Amino acid sequence: MDHFEVLGTDGAARAGLLRTAHGVVETPIFMPVGTVGSVKAVAPDDLADIGAQIILGNTYHLYLRPGDELVARHGGLHGFSSWDKPILTDSGGFQVFSLSALRKVTDDGVEFRSHLDGSRHLFTPEKVIAIQRNLNSDVMMQLDECLPYGASHKDAARAVEHSARWAMRCREAYRPGAAGNLLFGIVQGVTYPDLREQSARALTDIGFEGYAIGGLAVGEPKHMMLGCLRRLHPILPADKPRYLMGVGTPLDIVHAIAEGVDMFDCVLPTRNARNGTLYTSQGKINIKRKEYAEDDGPLDPECSCYACRNFSRAYLRHLYVSKELLSFRLNSLHNLTYFLKLARGARKAILEGRFQAFKATYEAAYPDEDALFEGAGPE
């Protein structure tokens, strides 16, 4: 049986199934980020309760601490962290971008200075595959080079070339056996249409179990992000999953689903939860605002998460303002619930042929942000 199956479409939007060694994932899906082997502030049981189907881990962070070999000795990332559902691991490509001051990119790979102790490490395509195999990742990512928005065409071309060559080496280093751990390639190219296309074609020539789109939502205008997705749509194989890395806001996700993307991950729900920004059916709210000090109502009347069922806005504000640890847990649970519900809702809407109406409800909840997507017409 193939590892990916499209069950239905509505326009370009798709609803499908992704089969992995640790279970089946229903797409479109939002994947909570658990960089160091923990989705911050949330226990695995809580994640399962709110319907999380697959979470992320990070190659760079887990390699540095506690070390991928240690993780392997303790049951892989699943056993070590007590999460028996699927795990996708990022390759460290994003750290090429976010830790740019601490690394040097060469043709062979990326040389890092550890942000923890300054020690030097070399990440090659083969190395990141070996690490991800130690972690026993269900969905491994190739080593890629992620550049910031605004990078020159010349730099972007070089990064695309690196990423393509590294994709080949990752593919050679790992081909899934019967167990079926998967390897995804990553399309780069900043905002240059020719490079994005070139990158995608190089990857499809090699052949992967899925295709990620990286280097977006890093500051470029929204219409450029959508334009890029639209251009990739006919190039990427229809029978393989598509993963928009690091995205995004609820609206980003809804718009990207409309362009045929199946998988998402983002730190926003968890990071914003810790910083007091909560997502509701009425839009974003900052729970620390004075106006919620006496508000006895639930955070979101349309949400049935543990936080919304049991606590008032006034209490959630109090916990946040008081820096109580429970604040992190409740807020994170709520935001993750919101993102997971969005993905479930999108899937259902696609299967029922009413995705446009579904999308419109989210556009209405974030009118100001939605205006930023204007100009994303057909190319």
Add this chain to the structure above:
RNA sequence: GGUGGGGUUCCCGAGCGGCCAAAGGGAACAGACUGUAAAUCUGUCGUCGUAAGACUUCGGUGGUUCAAAUCCACCCCCCACCA
């Protein structure tokens, strides 16, 4: 009763003749956050004004000085030690 140390903008606390509306924290009030070096970061924070600027503040009252939160006198509080 004596000796010493203090009273600064909401709180703590620097300043000790002009560069002071007054450092730095905290609190408060807003904002940001997109493959997590993030329980982080940014802004505002005496009054009026978009601003330039004007005005009112450093326990109280007088005084010295071109100029005082800063120096002097007296007074009122607080703290420590001694009787």
